Amino acid sequence: MTDLLVALLAAFAVWTGWRVFRVDSMVRASFSLMLSFVAVGGIGVLLSAPYIGIATVFMMAVEMMVMAIFMVMFMMNPAGLNPMSMVHQHRISIGAGLLAALALGAAVLLSPLPSNPVLSEADVVAELGHELLGPSMLIFETAGVALLATMLGAVILSSRQGRFGNSDEGSRPPGLTPEGEPAGRKPEGGGGHHHHGGHG
Amino acid sequence: MTLSIVLLGAAALIGIGLYGALSQQSFVMLMMGLELMLNGALLAIIGFWSLALGGMPEGQLLAILVMAVMAIEMAIGFALIVAVYRKRQADMTESIGTLKQ
Amino acid sequence: MTALLALAVLGTLALGAVFAVAMDGRIAQLAAGFARQRIETEAPDRLNRDLAAVWYLALAAAGLSVVPFAPGLALIDSPVGIVIWGTCEALTIITVFLHGWSSNAPFPLIGAYRYVAIGLPVMLPSMFVLIAAALPAESLSLPAIVESQRGMWNVIRQPLGLPLFAIVVLTLTLRGPMDFADAADIATGTSAEESGAARGLWEIARAAMLVSASALAATLFLGGPLGPVLPGPVWLWIKTAALMAIFAWLGRRVARTTPSRMLTILWIVLLPLSFLHLAMAGVFAL
Amino acid sequence: MRLSRLASRAPAPVFGAIGPGWQVAVERLLARSGLRRALTPRDAGILLVAGDMPGDAAEALGRVHDQLPHPRATLRWTVSHETADAVADRIVASWRDLGAIDEADLLPDQPPNEWKGVGPHGQGGKGMMGGTPYGRPMAMTGEDIRDGLQLDRYTARIGPFAPMLPPGLVLEVTLQGDVIVAATVQHPPFAQPVDADAPELCAARMLTILGLDGPARRAIHGRRPGGIWVRGAVPRGLGGIEGAGDARDRLAAFLGGDRAAVTAPDLSELLPGLEWSEAMLVMASLPPSAILRAARLPEAA
Numbered sequence: 036m037t038d039l040l041v042a043l044l045a046a047f048a049v050w051t052g053w054r055v056f057r058v059d060s061m062v063r064a065s066f067s068l069m070l071s072f073v074a075v076g077g078i079g080v081l082l083s084a085p086y087i088g089i090a091t092v093f094m095m096a097v098e099m100m101v102m103a104i105f106m107v108m109f110m111m112n113p114a115g116l117n118p119m120s121m122v123h124q125h126r127i128s129i130g131a132g133l134l135a136a137l138a139l140g141a142a143v144l145l146s147p148l149p150s151n152p153v154l155s156e157a158d159v160v161a162e163l164g165h166e167l168l169g170p171s172m173l174i175f176e177t178a179g180v181a182l183l184a185t186m187l188g189a190v191i192l193s194s195r196q197g198r199f200g201n202s203d204e205g206s207r208p209p210g211l212t213p214e215g216e217p218a219g220r221k222p223e224g225g226g227g228h229h230h231h232g233g234h235g
Numbered sequence: 236m237t238l239s240i241v242l243l244g245a246a247a248l249i250g251i252g253l254y255g256a257l258s259q260q261s262f263v264m265l266m267m268g269l270e271l272m273l274n275g276a277l278l279a280i281i282g283f284w285s286l287a288l289g290g291m292p293e294g295q296l297l298a299i300l301v302m303a304v305m306a307i308e309m310a311i312g313f314a315l316i317v318a319v320y321r322k323r324q325a326d327m328t329e330s331i332g333t334l335k336q
Numbered sequence: 337m338t339a340l341l342a343l344a345v346l347g348t349l350a351l352g353a354v355f356a357v358a359m360d361g362r363i364a365q366l367a368a369g370f371a372r373q374r375i376e377t378e379a380p381d382r383l384n385r386d387l388a389a390v391w392y393l394a395l396a397a398a399g400l401s402v403v404p405f406a407p408g409l410a411l412i413d414s415p416v417g418i419v420i421w422g423t424c425e426a427l428t429i430i431t432v433f434l435h436g437w438s439s440n441a442p443f444p445l446i447g448a449y450r451y452v453a454i455g456l457p458v459m460l461p462s463m464f465v466l467i468a469a470a471l472p473a474e475s476l477s478l479p480a481i482v483e484s485q486r487g488m489w490n491v492i493r494q495p496l497g498l499p500l501f502a503i504v505v506l507t508l509t510l511r512g513p514m515d516f517a518d519a520a521d522i523a524t525g526t527s528a529e530e531s532g533a534a535r536g537l538w539e540i541a542r543a544a545m546l547v548s549a550s551a552l553a554a555t556l557f558l559g560g561p562l563g564p565v566l567p568g569p570v571w572l573w574i575k576t577a578a579l580m581a582i583f584a585w586l587g588r589r590v591a592r593t594t595p596s597r598m599l600t601i602l603w604i605v606l607l608p609l610s611f612l613h614l615a616m617a618g619v620f621a622l
Numbered sequence: 623m624r625l626s627r628l629a630s631r632a633p634a635p636v637f638g639a640i641g642p643g644w645q646v647a648v649e650r651l652l653a654r655s656g657l658r659r660a661l662t663p664r665d666a667g668i669l670l671v672a673g674d675m676p677g678d679a680a681e682a683l684g685r686v687h688d689q690l691p692h693p694r695a696t697l698r699w700t701v702s703h704e705t706a707d708a709v710a711d712r713i714v715a716s717w718r719d720l721g722a723i724d725e726a727d728l729l730p731d732q733p734p735n736e737w738k739g740v741g742p743h744g745q746g747g748k749g750m751m752g753g754t755p756y757g758r759p760m761a762m763t764g765e766d767i768r769d770g771l772q773l774d775r776y777t778a779r780i781g782p783f784a785p786m787l788p789p790g791l792v793l794e795v796t797l798q799g800d801v802i803v804a805a806t807v808q809h810p811p812f813a814q815p816v817d818a819d820a821p822e823l824c825a826a827r828m829l830t831i832l833g834l835d836g837p838a839r840r841a842i843h844g845r846r847p848g849g850i851w852v853r854g855a856v857p858r859g860l861g862g863i864e865g866a867g868d869a870r871d872r873l874a875a876f877l878g879g880d881r882a883a884v885t886a887p888d889l890s891e892l893l894p895g896l897e898w899s900e901a902m903l904v905m906a907s908l909p910p911s912a913i914l915r916a917a918r919l920p921e922a923a
Contacts, residue, residue, distance in 0.1 A: 038237050045244030048278070052251045052271050056259070060381065062437055066430070068267055068274075071248070075278045078241065079298075082285035086476075087298045089419045091277065094302055096426035097459065098270075098309055100433065100452060105313055106263050108773055109320065121260040128258030136250025143242040150238070153290030160415045160476065166292035167299070174296065178303045185307045192314035195321065195770045321771055364632035365658070367625050368667070373691040375664060442778055443662075446800055446898060512833055513851075521786050521831050521902035523662040531664040531691035589848070591855035592833035594899045595800070 041078055048074035061106035069099035083153050086160045241282030248275030262316045269308060277301050341411040344569060345401050348576075352547030353540055355577060359584045366536050374532035381438035388435035389534065392541035395431060399424040399548040404479045406561050406568030417478040418466050421552055425462055428508050428545065429455035432517050435538065436526030447525025450595045451517035455507055457602040458514070461610035462504040465497050468617035469556040482560040491557040493620055496613040498557045503606065505549040505583050509542050512587030516595050550579040633658040634717035637666035637690065639683055640789035641673025642812035644699070645910060648672045649823055651706045653842040656714055661785050663689035667720055668713055669696045678809070679782050679790070684728040686783050693724035764796075767803050767895060775803060782809060786831065786902045788910050789814075791917060793889070802901055805893040810917035811910065819909035825876035827906040828869075831899070832856070847877070860896075861904030863887065869907035884908055886916035 051070040058064050072095035079088025122128070153159065167175045248271055255268025277298060284294025357363050377385075402417040404410040414420055429452060436448025470476050472493070473484035481490075491498050506514035518525040527538055554560055554575035561568030593601070637660045638648045648670065652659040660666035663686050675683055687696060695716045699709050716723060764775040781792035790812030796804040817823075822841050829838035829847060832855055837847035853874055862868040866884040867875075875882045886892065886908050893901045905913065 038240065041237055042240045045240055045278070048274070049244055049247040049251065052248050052274065055267050055271065056251070056255050056264070061263075062381070062434075063384075064264070064267065066434070068270060069430070071271065072274055075274055075281070078244075078278060079281045082237075082241070082281055083290075084281055084285055084295065084298070085414055085416045086419065087281060087295055089414075089416050089423055090299075091302065093419060093423040093426050094306065096423065096430055097456065098305065100426075100430050100456065101309065101313070102263070102267070102270075103433070104449070104452060105316070109263055109316065110261060121264070122258040123260050125258050128254045131257055132250045132252075132254025134250075135253045136246050139246035139249060140243055143239055143246060148238050148242075149287040151289040152286050153284070153288075157290050158415070159290055159292075159295065162290070162292045163295040163299075166296050171293065171296050174300070178300060181307060182303060185310045189310040189314035192311070193317035193321075317771065364628050365635075368629035368632035368635075371626060371629050372667065372693070375689070375691050442776065442797075446797075450800060450899075513855075515833060519899065520661055520833060520835075521899045523785060524665065527665075528662045529664055535665065586850075588836055589834075590850045591829075591852045593851075593855040594857055594860075594897060594903065596897055596900070597857045 037081055041081055044074045044077045044081070047071075048078070061110045062103050065099045065103035065106055068102070069095050072099070083155065083157075083159060086163055238282050238286040241286070242279055245275040245279035245282065248272070248278060262312070262319075266309070266312045269312075270305060273301060273305050273308070337409075338411065341405065341409065342401075344405050345397065345403075345411050348551070348573070349397055349400055349544050349547055352551075352576065352580065353543040356543035356546045356580055356584065357539065359581060360588075362539070366539055369531075369536035369539075370533050372532040374534050375529070377439045377441055377529045380440050381434075383438075384434040385438035385534075388431055388438060389537040389541045391431045392428065392435075392538070393544055395424045395428050396541065396544035396548040399545075400551055402478055403548075403551045403555050403572070404482055404560055404568075405572055407482060408479045409568075410479055413479060414477065416476045418470055418476045418481070421478075422459075422463060422466055424548075425504070425508060426459060429459070432510065432526060436517060439526075439529040441529045443522040443524075443528040444526045446522050447517045447519065447528070450519075451510075451526070454514065454516045454595060454598055454602070457599065457607070458504055458507045461500050461602075461606050464610035464614045465500045465504070466556070468494055468497060468614045471614075471617050471621040474621075478555055478560075482555060482562060485559040485562060489557060489559045494557070494613065494617050496609065496616070498553065500606065500610055500613060501553050501556065502583060502586065505546070505553060506587055508549050509546040509583070509587075511542075511546070511583065513590040513592045514598075515587070515592060516598070519592065546580055546583060547576065550583060551576045553579050630718050634668055634713050635660040635666045636668045636670050636713060637663045637686065637783075637785075638670045638672060639675070639686055639783045640812070641671070641675050641679075642790070643815055644672035645789055645812075645814045646817040646820070646823065647699075647702075647706065649826070650842060651709060653826070653839045654706075654710055657710060659785075664691060666690050667694055667717055669694065670699060670709075670713065671696060672699045673812075674700060676812075681729075682782050682792075687725075688727045688729055688731070693720045695720055695723040696725060764798070765803075766798050766801075768798070768801050773798060779808060787811075787905060788913050791913065793893075795893070797898065800897045800899075802893050802896055802898060804890070805901075806890050807917045807920060810921070811914050813914060814910045816911070819881055819911050821876040821879050821881055824882070824907075824909055825873065828856075828873050828876065828903065831903050831906045841877075852877070856903060856907075857900070860900055861892070861907055869904055872907045882909060884912040886912040888919045889913075889916050890920070892916070 048071045051067045051074065054067040055064050055071070058067065073092050076088040076092035076095070079085070079091060081088075252268045252271030252273075252275060255271060256265055257268070259265045259268060280294060280298045280301060284291065284298070288294050354363070357366055399421050401411040402414065402420050404413075410417065412420065432451050432455070433448045436444040436446075436451065469481055469490055472490070473481040475481065475484075503514060506512060510517050516525075518527050522528065527535055530538060551572065554572060558575045558579070559571075560575070561572045563571035566574075592598075633656055635658045636652055638652055640648050651657065651670075663669070667690070669687055669690055671683065687694075697709070697712055697716060762774060763772045766772055775796050775798050777794065777796045779792060779794045781787055782790045784791075787793065788811040790809065791807070792809035794806045794808050795802050822844055825847065826838040826841040829835075829841060829849065829852070832849075832852065834847070834849045834852070837849040837852070841847040853870055856868075856870040856873055858868065858870060860869045863884060863886060866872065866882055872882045872884070892904065896904065908916070
C-alpha cells in the first residue's frame with residue numbers, strides 16, 4: 036500500500052516537474068514546480084518524516100509564490116497567451132538530462148541497496164530537534180548565519196540605492212578634490228541606461 | 236523496493252532539472268531547473284534516511300540543510316536577477332555575455 | 337472513531353460557515369447568488385478559476401482537521417500539527433492569488449498582487465505566534481498544546497499571542513482591515529469578475545476559513561476543548577463561536593489602511609512585536 | 623424552492639449608473655435597507671440608470687449592462703418627481719420577479735478582436751514579446767517612477783461608471799503594478815448638485831474605500847458612523863493640497879460635519895506616483911465639485 040502511494044506520488048512529482056518546462060503560463064509553471072515539491076513532501080510524510088515533509092510543503096508554497104511573482108515580473112507573456120519556448124542548446128540539454136537520469140537510475144538498479152528502515156515507534160521529530168540543538172548545533176547555527184547573510188546580501192544586491200546615488204545611474208563616488216575625478220576605478224562605458232538588451 | 240521507487244523518482248527529477256537548468260534562456264526558468272534538481276536530492280535524502288539508515292537523525296538534518304540551500308539559492312538568485320535587470324534590462328542568459336560593468 | 341471525527345470536522349465547518357455568514361447578515365444574499373449566472377471572462381486560466389474556491393474550502397477543512405475536539409482526539413493527530421496549519425496558511429495565500437490571477441482581468445490581478453504582498457509578511461508573525469504557543473507544550477502537536485494549558489490558558493501567559501493571531505485570521509479570511517484582496521477601491525478585487533455560484537462558493541470558503549482559523553485560535557490560546565462540566569467538543573464550539581464573533585466584529589469595525597502603509601506596519605511594528613512575544617514566551621516557559 | 627424564497631428576501635443588489643445631477647439621490651437611495659450597492663456589475667441584479675445619460679456614455683452603459691449576470695433588469699429613474707420610496711419599491715419588485723424580466727445583451731457578445739494569431743507563434747509582435755497577440759496589446763516595459771526597475775506598464779481606461787470614481791469621470795491610467803505612472807482625464811465627471819458635496823456623503827465615500835460599509839451607511843443616514851482607527855487609517859500627508867490639508871484632515875472635517883472647500887490641482891499631476899488605493903482614497907477625499915473643476919482644468923488651458 037505504502038509502495039503504491041509512494042510510486043504514485045513519485046510519478047506525480049516527476050510529471051509536474053516535467054510540466055514546469057512545457058506549459059506556456061508562467062504562473063502555472065511555478066505552481067507545477069510547487070506541486071512537485073508537495074508530492075515529495077507527501078512521500079516524506081509517508082516515509083515517517085512528517086516534519087521534513089510538511090516543512091517542505093510549507094517552505095515551497097511560500098517560495099513558489101515569490102517565484103510566481105518574479106516570473107510575472109520578468110517574463111514576457113506571463114499568462115501564456117503566446118506560445119512560449121525560450122531554449123538554447125536544446126539537444127545537448129536533452130542529452131545531458133537523459134544521461135543524468137539514466138546513469139542515476141542504472142546506479143539505483145544495479146547497486147545493492149541497504150535495507151534498514153526507520154523504527155515505527157521512533158519519535159523522529161524529537162530526535163531531529165535534539166540533533167539540531169545538540170550534536171549538530173554548529174551546523175544548524177552556521178545555516179542560520181548563512182541565511183542572515185543571504186538576507187543582507189539579497190537586500191544589498193537588489194536595492195536601487197547604491198552608496199553614492201542610484202545604482203542604475205552609475206553610483207560613482209565623489210571626487211577626492213571638489214569637482215575632481217571620482218575616486219576609485221572608473222567604470223568602462225560609464226553608468227547610465229543601457230538600452231533594452233534582449234527578449235529574443 | 237520502496238527505496239528503489241523513491242530513488243528512481245529522484246533520478247528522473249534530477250534529470251529533468253538538469254535539462255531545465257541547461258536549456259532555459261530565462262534566468263527565472265533556469266532557477267526552476269536548479270530547484271527541481273534540489274527537489275530530486277531532497278527526495279533521495281528522505282528515501283535513504285527513512286529506508287536505509289534506520290532513521291539516523293543526521294539524515295533529517297541534511298534535508299533541513301537542503302531546504303536552507305534552496306532558500307539561499309532563491310534569495311540570492313532573485314537579488315542577482317533584479318540587480319542585472321536594473322543595470323541592463325536583461326533577463327536572459329544570452330544578454331549578459333560579459334559580467335563587466 | 338476516525339469516521340466520527342471526520343464527521344465532527346465537516347459538521348463544524350458547515351455549521352460554523354452558516355453561523356459566519358449569518359453574522360454578516362448575508363444568508364439570503366448568498367442564496368440569491370446561487371440562482372444567478374456565472375460569467376466567463378476572456379481567456380481565463382480556467383482550471384484555477386474553477387478550483388480556487390474549492391482549494392480554499394479544502395484548506396479550511398485541512399486546517400480544522402488538526403484541531404483536537406476532545407483532549408487528545410484530533411482527526412489528524414500528527415506530531416507536527418501546528419506545522420500543518422502553517423502550511424495551510426501559506427497555501428491559502430497561493431489560493432487567493434490564483435483566484436485573482438485566473439480571471440485575466442486588471443482589478444482581480446491587482447487584488448491578487450496586493451494580497452501576496454501583505455500575506456507573505458503576515459506569515460512571519462504568524463509563525464512566531466505558532467512557535468510561541470508550542471513552547472510551553474514542548475511539542476508541535478496540537479493535543480499536547482491543549483494539555484499544556486490545563487493550568488493556565490495561553491491567552492494569559494502569552495498576552496500578545498491572540499491579538500497578533502487575530503491579524504493572521506483577518507488576513508486569511510479576507511476580512512475588514514486585512515482584506516486587501518477583495519477591497520472596495522478595486523471593485524471587490526479578486527472577486528470582481530466572479531458572479532453567481534462561483535462568487536457564492538468563494539463567500540462560503542471565506543466563512544469556512546473563519547471557522548477553521550477561529551477553532552485553531554481557540555485551541556492555541558483558550559485551551560480548546562478544556563473546560564468544566566460540558567464535554568470537550570461543546571467547549572471548543574463555544575470558544576470558536578466567541579472568537580468568530582470577535583473577528584467578524586473587528587472585520588466590520590476596523591478601517592483598512594492603504595497596502596503600502598500596512599506593509600510598513602507589518603515589517604516595522606508587528607514583526608518586532610512578534611519577536612518580543614516569542615522571547616517573552618520563551619522566558620516564561622523556562 | 624425554499625432556496626428561491628430565501629433568495630427573494632435578500633437585499634436587491636443594485637449597480638448604479640449615475641447621470642448628471644443624480645449622485646445625491648442615488649447614493650441616498652442605495653443606503654436604504656432592502657437595497658445593496660454592488661461594487662461590481664458582476665455582483666448586481668438590477669442596473670439603475672439615474673438621469674438622462676449623455677450620448678457619449680451610451681456605449682459604456684451598454685457594456686455595463688451586459689456585464690450583469692443573468693437574470694437582470696434595468697430600471698430608469700429619470701423624473702425627479704418620482705420619490706426615492708417609489709423607486710425603491712420598483713427595484714424590490716423587479717428583484718423579486720427577476721426571472722420573468724431577464725434582459726438580453728445590448729451589445730454583440732464578441733471579443734474586440736478575433737482570437738487568432740499573426741506571427742509564427744500566433745502572436746502579433748516581434749519575437750515572443752510585445753505586439754498585439756490575438757489583437758490584444760501586450761504590456762511593454764517603460765520608465766518606472768518609483769524604483770527604477772523598468773517593468774511592464776499597463777494602460778487602461780476606467781469609467782464612466784466605475785464605482786470608486788465620481789460618476790461620468792473617465793480616466794486613462796497607466797499602471798506599473800499598483801502604482802499610477804500617468805493619468806489623463808478623458809471625460810470630466812457629470813455635474814452634480816451642491817448637495818453632492820455634503821460632508822456626510824463625502825465621509826461615506828471615504829469610509830467605503832476604507833472598507834467600512836456599515837459606518838458608511840450610517841454616515842449617509844446622518845448618524846454617527848462609528849468605526850475604529852478611521853482617521854488613523856488614512857496616511858498622513860496623502861493627497862495634500864495647499865489650503866485644504868491632506869486626505870486625513872479632509873476626512874476629519876467631513877466627519878465633523880464641515881464642508882471642505884478644496885481647489886484640487888489637475889488630476890494628471892495629483893494622481894501619478896500614488897498607488898491605486900491611495901489614489902482612490904485621495905479621489906474620495908475630494909468633494910465632487912472640486913474633482914469636476916480639476917478635471918476641466920486641462921480643457922480650459
